[in-house]
Amino acid sequence: MTTAPMGDGYLSDIPGELVVRAQQDMDFALKLLNRDTRMDAVSDAGLELSEEQIDALHASLDQIAGMSFQDALQTLKDVGVTRMM
Amino acid sequence: MLDRHEIKLHVDRHLKKARAAMQPRVRSAFDALVQERGLLSADPERYFGPLGHPVFELPVWVARRLNNEGIETPNEALSDLLGVSALGYLHVRAQDDWLDGPAKEEPTLIAVAEALIAVSIRLLASVVGTSTRFWGFYSQVFNAYAESLLETAEVRRTEEPISRSVFERLLKQSGPLIIPSAALLDRADRWQLRQPLEEFVQNATASSQLFNDLTDLYLDRDTGHRTWTTDAVGELAADELWLEAARAAKGMPGGAIQERISTALTFHERSARAARAMEMTAAEGWLKGRQAALESLPGTLERTMVATFVRRMAESGQLDLSSRNRGQAKKGMTQ
Numbered sequence: 001m002t003t004a005p006m007g008d009g010y011l012s013d014i015p016g017e018l019v020v021r022a023q024q025d026m027d028f029a030l031k032l033l034n035r036d037t038r039m040d041a042v043s044d045a046g047l048e049l050s051e052e053q054i055d056a057l058h059a060s061l062d063q064i065a066g067m068s069f070q071d072a073l074q075t076l077k078d079v080g081v082t083r084m085m
Numbered sequence: 086m087l088d089r090h091e092i093k094l095h096v097d098r099h100l101k102k103a104r105a106a107m108q109p110r111v112r113s114a115f116d117a118l119v120q121e122r123g124l125l126s127a128d129p130e131r132y133f134g135p136l137g138h139p140v141f142e143l144p145v146w147v148a149r150r151l152n153n154e155g156i157e158t159p160n161e162a163l164s165d166l167l168g169v170s171a172l173g174y175l176h177v178r179a180q181d182d183w184l185d186g187p188a189k190e191e192p193t194l195i196a197v198a199e200a201l202i203a204v205s206i207r208l209l210a211s212v213v214g215t216s217t218r219f220w221g222f223y224s225q226v227f228n229a230y231a232e233s234l235l236e237t238a239e240v241r242r243t244e245e246p247i248s249r250s251v252f253e254r255l256l257k258q259s260g261p262l263i264i265p266s267a268a269l270l271d272r273a274d275r276w277q278l279r280q281p282l283e284e285f286v287q288n289a290t291a292s293s294q295l296f297n298d299l300t301d302l303y304l305d306r307d308t309g310h311r312t313w314t315t316d317a318v319g320e321l322a323a324d325e326l327w328l329e330a331a332r333a334a335k336g337m338p339g340g341a342i343q344e345r346i347s348t349a350l351t352f353h354e355r356s357a358r359a360a361r362a363m364e365m366t367a368a369e370g371w372l373k374g375r376q377a378a379l380e381s382l383p384g385t386l387e388r389t390m391v392a393t394f395v396r397r398m399a400e401s402g403q404l405d406l407s408s409r410n411r412g413q414a415k416k417g418m419t420q
Binding site: 014018019022023026029030032033034035036061064065066067068069070071072073074075076077078079080081082083 | 124138139140141300303326382385387390395
């Protein structure tokens with residue numbers, strides 16, 4: 001797995017296997033995104049992580065998910081000329 | 086009756102004509118406003134989106150409604166009212182931008198607003214003449230608009246929570262949108278349609294405002310711009326909203342996002358009822374488009390969020406790798 005040190009914000013402990021699989025399978029990505037089903041996704045990918053790694057993974061993915069949500073809202077913004085206030 | 090392409094031609098023609106009559110300083114401010122709003126752009130789609138307000142189509146829908154009962158609106162009158170729509174809309178935008186802007190001593194936007202309202206009144210007078218009924222209504226709409234403008238400034242100065250009733254009062258700032266269509270009703274002596282027309286404008290505006298406030302949630306929060314949505318969601322809950330959106334994608338109901346979208350849909354349905362009450366059938370396509378856009382919003386939000394999530398993860402991996410490579414390169418240099 002990717003084991004770069006923390007310190008670059010959300011650039012942290014996300015196993016490469018999870019990233020590759022999320023890119024190939026949107027259902028898997030959704031499972032990984034949702035904190036309630038995230039560990040199922042980790043198991044599906046056949047990974048065994050220590051408690052410390054799991055905590056770091058949650059922290060990183062939560063941060064990425066929060067930013068992704070904000071990005072998604074901006075993407076959906078009405079850009080028409082008659083946008084109100 | 087005019088199609089979208091023709092409507093845009095009339096709107097653009099009036100904007101250019103108004104610009105030509107302006108003096109240099111005002112013209113320069115007008116250009117900035119037009120550019121900022123994306124008007125006079127080549128893309129007609131941006132004039133007629135389902136989630137924006139139907140500023141330019143509404144007078145045409147009303148003219149079609151009148152035409153259905155045999156009342157014809159001369160093209161010239163309709164064109165002038167499209168000019169009122171465009172210039173009146175920019176007038177409101179200029180004042181709102183001034184209110185939102187940091188430098189209240191900077192008079193540029195107020196000056197351009199003055200110039201715009203003057204041309205707009207001239208065009209209105211060419212359609213309704215000296216109608217006491219119309220100008221009485223005009224005065225009433227702009228009094229409510231002025232009061233709402235001051236209330237908005239007051240709300241922004243204080244910590245007063247923005248409730249639904251405050252939100253609805255502040256929406257009076259959009260009241261002037263009714264003016265061109267009300268002029269048509271006055272001219273045709275169908276003033277009894279004014280009530281459902283007001284209902285339509287008020288609810289359609291509330292619906293699009295709620296959508297905008299949702300998509301602007303974090304921007305508003307970061308700039309300290311309070312709205313009914315920022316107050317309703319709350320500071321702490323906003324950080325957990327992504328989780329709610331992810332859970333909603335798994336079919337779990339409820340939550341603040343769903344509640345906001347449902348409220349926008351409720352306002353939309355009221356606007357659709359008002360349109361039906363006045364038999365404004367030409368609005369049906371637009372109403373269906375807006376309904377579909379609002380109903381599909383949770384799914385669209387989820388898909389966009391997941392796609393961004395995957396992209397950001399992949400980018401973080403790449404950045405991670407490059408930062409490690411940089412670290413190794415540094416090590417190599419010191420060895």
